[in-house]
Amino acid sequence: MFRRDGTHPAIIFEPGKCIACGLCIEVAKRYEEELGLTFIGRGFDVRTAVPFGSPLADGLRRAALECAEVCPTGALVHADEAEEEAGGDEERWREDADGRSPDEAV
Numbered sequence: 001m002f003r004r005d006g007t008h009p010a011i012i013f014e015p016g017k018c019i020a021c022g023l024c025i026e027v028a029k030r031y032e033e034e035l036g037l038t039f040i041g042r043g044f045d046v047r048t049a050v051p052f053g054s055p056l057a058d059g060l061r062r063a064a065l066e067c068a069e070v071c072p073t074g075a076l077v078h079a080d081e082a083e084e085e086a087g088g089d090e091e092r093w094r095e096d097a098d099g100r101s102p103d104e105a106v
């Protein structure tokens with residue numbers, strides 16, 4: 001399970017899935033975001049984040065959904081999709097724990 005940044009109302013960011021491809025940074029520039037996103041650190045420690053430690057909601061005021069669209073790894077996803085995914089994981093977990101599917105357990 002990756003750490004999740006759920007502070008943005010429209011998207012979820014899971015930094016552990018980020019491969020630092022830079023696509024979201026370019027999208028944020030294209031949308032002329034005031035803060036946007038940037039690379040922080042170098043080499044193996046490089047990570048994608050909002051400059052100055054600002055919250056994700058401040059960095060992506062207009063470009064958030066487009067950033068989630070272009071992200072190749074699912075590090076940035078639409079919040080509603082992330083909710084569905086989490087629900088699916090819970091279903092699978094229950095299936096594994098009981099040895100039966102949730103429908104069979106009723």
Ligand code: SF4
Nearest residue numbers: 018019021022024071
């Ligand atoms: S598009 Fe996704 S994988 Fe690429 S830098 Fe942004 S968050 Fe990371």
